[in-house]
Amino acid sequence: MPYPTFPSDCSSALCRHLSPELYARLKDLKTRYGYTLDQLIRSGMENPDSSIGVYAGDEESYRLFAPLLDPIIREYHGFDPEKERHRSDMDPAHLDAPDPDPEGKYVLSTRIRVGRNLHCFPLGANLARRERLIVECLVSDALKSLGGDLAGTYYPLEGMDDATKARLIEDHFLFKEGDRFLESAGLNRDWPEGRGIYHNHDKSFLVWVNEEDQLRIISMEPGADIGRVFERLSRAVSALERKLSFAYDERLGYLSSCPTNLGTAMRASVHIRLPKLGEDMETFREICDRYELQIRGIHGEHSESEGGIYDVSNRRRLGITEVEAAGEMARGVRELIEKEKRL
Numbered sequence: 001m002p003y004p005t006f007p008s009d010c011s012s013a014l015c016r017h018l019s020p021e022l023y024a025r026l027k028d029l030k031t032r033y034g035y036t037l038d039q040l041i042r043s044g045m046e047n048p049d050s051s052i053g054v055y056a057g058d059e060e061s062y063r064l065f066a067p068l069l070d071p072i073i074r075e076y077h078g079f080d081p082e083k084e085r086h087r088s089d090m091d092p093a094h095l096d097a098p099d100p101d102p103e104g105k106y107v108l109s110t111r112i113r114v115g116r117n118l119h120c121f122p123l124g125a126n127l128a129r130r131e132r133l134i135v136e137c138l139v140s141d142a143l144k145s146l147g148g149d150l151a152g153t154y155y156p157l158e159g160m161d162d163a164t165k166a167r168l169i170e171d172h173f174l175f176k177e178g179d180r181f182l183e184s185a186g187l188n189r190d191w192p193e194g195r196g197i198y199h200n201h202d203k204s205f206l207v208w209v210n211e212e213d214q215l216r217i218i219s220m221e222p223g224a225d226i227g228r229v230f231e232r233l234s235r236a237v238s239a240l241e242r243k244l245s246f247a248y249d250e251r252l253g254y255l256s257s258c259p260t261n262l263g264t265a266m267r268a269s270v271h272i273r274l275p276k277l278g279e280d281m282e283t284f285r286e287i288c289d290r291y292e293l294q295i296r297g298i299h300g301e302h303s304e305s306e307g308g309i310y311d312v313s314n315r316r317r318l319g320i321t322e323v324e325a326a327g328e329m330a331r332g333v334r335e336l337i338e339k340e341k342r343l
């Protein structure tokens with residue numbers, strides 16, 4: 001492929017960082033699992049409205065294509081992959097994140113998820129059909145061992161009726177189908193085979209299998225008790241770590257398909273009603289920038305807000321520990337609520 005061209009209004013990290021010289025330097029490289037630059041950038045090429053636009057195919061992608069990926073990582077996380085090392089801390093005893101909305105007037109629900117991928121397998125964009133089925137089997141077996149409040153059932157997507165699927169998506173429990181960014185990255189191949197969702201009885205603990213990452217481990221509940229949501233997640237991750245070996249790099253932390261999810265691979269979010277700040281996006285964004293928060297719409301990434309309700313979460317995931325990221329989110333949300341009250 002010749003050097004790709006981007007539309008003039010493209011602002012993805014890919015189009016800002018991929019020069020013709022860099023493309024020429026990397027275009028013939030291939031990881032041991034056979035992943036190439038063209039595969040890495042396909043999603044951003046086909047979707048110029050991507051925010052990032054690249055998906056790694058395996059652990060080696062992060063080394064082989066580092067001249068493109070390191071500047072993207074540096075810019076997104078404010079972390080220097082050449083000089084720094086990631087640290088992880090999921091100990092709930094270290095968490096300082098008091099409920100930012102004790103009166104329950106603004107925050108509808110809290111959700112914290114981490115992404116994980118299995119060591120010894122390529123990442124999803126480069127996973128063969130048979131490997132994906134093995135991943136599903138290993139993960140669903142590990143999930144069967146969970147007890148107490150984490151005990152639940154694994155539901156393969158294949159065979160799930162449309163009404164159940166639609167309800168789970170609408171209620172924010174299940175990933176949506178047909179995401180064009182993932183489609184271009186090759187992450188939707190053989191859909192829906194090998195994909196599924198595990199959840200406990202009250203859907204406060206869930207695991208997505210073989211979506212953007214092989215596992216998305218999720219703790220969520222109504223209200224703003226960040227401590228309780230974090231504690232449940234931490235316990236679940238520890239229990240799964242005893243059964244599964246996750247891909248982890250000394251420098252980059254937990255490895256993920258998208259460079260935005262490296263490190264903690266954690267996104268701690270609230271669904272919050274902020275109708276007045278929603279009318280003053282400049283102030284809203286200024287507070288979010290100060291606390292390194294990201295604003296998403298009500299149905300997650302690439303969706304819009306509805307009825308003054310936003311998804312507000314930590315933006316940085318690498319070079320910050322899990323307890324620090326959740327604490328930063330809590331402090332930022334408290335300030336957003338204070339501002340909303342004053343407006």
Ligand code: ADP
Binds near residue numbers: 110172299
């Ligand atoms: P991810 O969080 O895994 O990166 P998305 O941004 O696509 O993925 O969000 C996945 C789903 O989780 C969406 O349905 C979204 O609305 C839902 N969600 C995110 N945060 C919350 C929250 N605090 N409460 C309820 N649902 C949430």
Ligand code: IOM
Binds near residue numbers: 049051
């Ligand atoms: N993580 C991923 N879905 N995302 C950042 C897509 C994009 O590049 O817009």
